[in-house]
Amino acid sequence: MTVVISTSEMLKPESVSLHPLGAAAAAVPEMLCIFGTGDLGRSLGLRLLQSGYRVVYGSRRPHSCGPLPQGSQVMSHEAAAQSASLIFICVHREHYGFLETMAPHLAGKVLVDLSNNLKKGIYPEPNAAYLQRLVPGAAVVKGLNTLSAWALQNGLLAGKQVYLCGNSAEAKRAVAEMSTKLGLTVLDKGSLSAAGELEDFPLQLFPEWRLPLRVAVGLTAFFFFYLVIRDVVYTYVEQDKDISYRIMVSLANKVFPIVSLIMLALCYLPGGIAAFLQLYRGTKYRRFPDWLDRWMLCRKQMGLIALGLAFLHVIHTFMTPTRYSVRHTLITLVVDEMKNNKTTQFYFDNTEAWGQDSFYALGILGFFLYVLLGLTSLPSVGGSLSWREFNFIQVRAQLDMLYSHV
Ligand SMILES: NC(=O)C1=CN([C@@H]2O[C@H](COP(=O)(O)OP(=O)(O)OC[C@H]3O[C@@H](n4cnc5c(N)ncnc54)[C@H](OP(=O)(O)O)[C@@H]3O)[C@@H](O)[C@H]2O)C=CC1
Numbered sequence: 163m164t165v166v167i168s169t170s171e172m173l174k175p176e177s178v179s180l181h182p183l184g185a186a187a188a189a190v191p192e193m194l195c196i197f198g199t200g201d202l203g204r205s206l207g208l209r210l211l212q213s214g215y216r217v218v219y220g221s222r223r224p225h226s227c228g229p230l231p232q233g234s235q236v237m238s239h240e241a242a243a244q245s246a247s248l249i250f251i252c253v254h255r256e257h258y259g260f261l262e263t264m265a266p267h268l269a270g271k272v273l274v275d276l277s278n279n280l281k282k283g284i285y286p287e288p289n290a291a292y293l294q295r296l297v298p299g300a301a302v303v304k305g306l307n308t309l310s311a312w313a314l315q316n317g318l319l320a321g322k323q324v325y326l327c328g329n330s331a332e333a334k335r336a337v338a339e340m341s342t343k344l345g346l347t348v349l350d351k352g353s354l355s356a357a358g359e360l361e362d363f364p365l366q367l368f369p370e371w372r373l374p375l376r377v378a379v380g381l382t383a384f385f386f387f388y389l390v391i392r393d394v395v396y397t398y399v400e401q402d403k404d405i406s407y408r409i410m411v412s413l414a415n416k417v418f419p420i421v422s423l424i425m426l427a428l429c430y431l432p433g434g435i436a437a438f439l440q441l442y443r444g445t446k447y448r449r450f451p452d453w454l455d456r457w458m459l460c461r462k463q464m465g466l467i468a469l470g471l472a473f474l475h476v477i478h479t480f481m482t483p484t485r486y487s488v489r490h491t492l493i494t495l496v497v498d499e500m501k502n503n504k505t506t507q508f509y510f511d512n513t514e515a516w517g518q519d520s521f522y523a524l525g526i527l528g529f530f531l532y533v534l535l536g537l538t539s540l541p542s543v544g545g546s547l548s549w550r551e552f553n554f555i556q557v558r559a560q561l562d563m564l565y566s567h568v
């Protein structure tokens with residue numbers, strides 16, 4: 163939809179105050195400008211309109227730029243810039259050149275740089291610093307670049323954390339106010355020199371999962387090869403028996419609980435080390451060493467991996483009696499007994515029955531406590547417990563689970 167606006171209808175920049183003081187000004191929704199009518203521009207415009215703002219697009223081709231959110235206006239870059247004091251730059255960095263030529267029109271404006279790069283280190287300076295160099299008279303704010311057009315389009319913003327940085331406190335405040343109105347939680351990352359860090363965020367793939375996953379894969383590989391050699395290869399060499407089929411279930415079912423318990427220990431160990439370190443240093447106001455910091459930051463992920471492996475262990479254990487090899491062994495035993503007309507193997511051993519049932523009962527209890535630990539670690543659940551309640555469940559569940567399993 164294209165709405166061409168006459169100059170008289172356009173709001174003059176003086177009247178577009180970011181902090182409307184008068185009641186009259188408050189009645190007119192604030193006008194925000196978006197440069198670029200691509201994916202991000204359109205989704206952001208839609209969200210802003212739904213949050214009660216008015217939106218004007220600045221485009222190279224205002225008359226043929228395709229469908230835009232209903233209620234928005236579209237003009238040339240210059241005209242659009244005049245009607246708002248906050249401008250979102252939804253254009254790729256490669257095309258920033260045109261902003262330099264229109265720098266006089268942008269003096270005194272707040273420019274929000276949302277751009278991302280495809281790879282780290284393609285450009286010598288961050289996109290936002292480049293933009294500030296092209297338009298020195300404007301206040302550049304880097305931020306919101308971790309949002310996606312998809313999330314904006316679908317309104318998946320509530321409580322999502324976004325980062326901002328910029329040299330002008332006033333400009334940052336204006337962008338932060340707007341972001342809060344969209345339902346976002348804003349974290350100020352300081353001056354524009356943090357822009358590079360912000361531009362790297364979207365390029366990271368689950369950063370807090372990397373270390374726990376590496377540890378889990380490393381441990382799994384180690385125990386797997388150890389058990390293959392100890393159980394399969396050794397049996398083959400010593401007894402000339404091929405039991406390699408056991409790799410799939412029996413062996414895996416030995417690896418899962420081992421790695422799971424180690425991961426669980428690794429999840430709670432750094433908390434203990436940190437507490438000892440604080441006692442040793444006599445203060446809690448000194449930074450932990452880097453390795454401990456990194457370890458502490460991925461505790462939740464370690465715990466979740468431990469829970470996942472425990473879950474696999476449960477499924478494998480319940481599946482054991484249904485396996486061909488187990489059924490074959492049992493049937494062979496029965497047939498042998500019948501052939502020899504003996505029933506020595508098949509008297510009912512009460513102790514054995516007690517043993518197995520207790521084994522399963524404790525296993526189920528252990529797994530239940532594991533899940534309880536996992537659930538209380540979720541922020542939404544943990545947040546509803548008092549510190550004492552949280553501590554009680556965490557400590558008790560850990561101890562009981564270890565006892566029940568060992
Ligand atoms: N898509 C996403 O999910 C996200 C994108 N971003 C960032 O937002 C920016 C835009 O992304 P996106 O909307 O996906 O890209 P698109 O390619 O969809 O849109 C870019 C827009 O820029 C304008 N443009 C293109 N070439 C030029 C030029 N030479 N001079 C001036 N304007 C030009 C066009 O608008 P017009 O024709 O109206 O001038 C075009 O629609 C990028 O920097 C990207 O990194 C950041 C976070 C998420």
Ligand SMILES: [Fe+3]
Pocket residue numbers: 419475525567
């Ligand atoms: Fe077990």
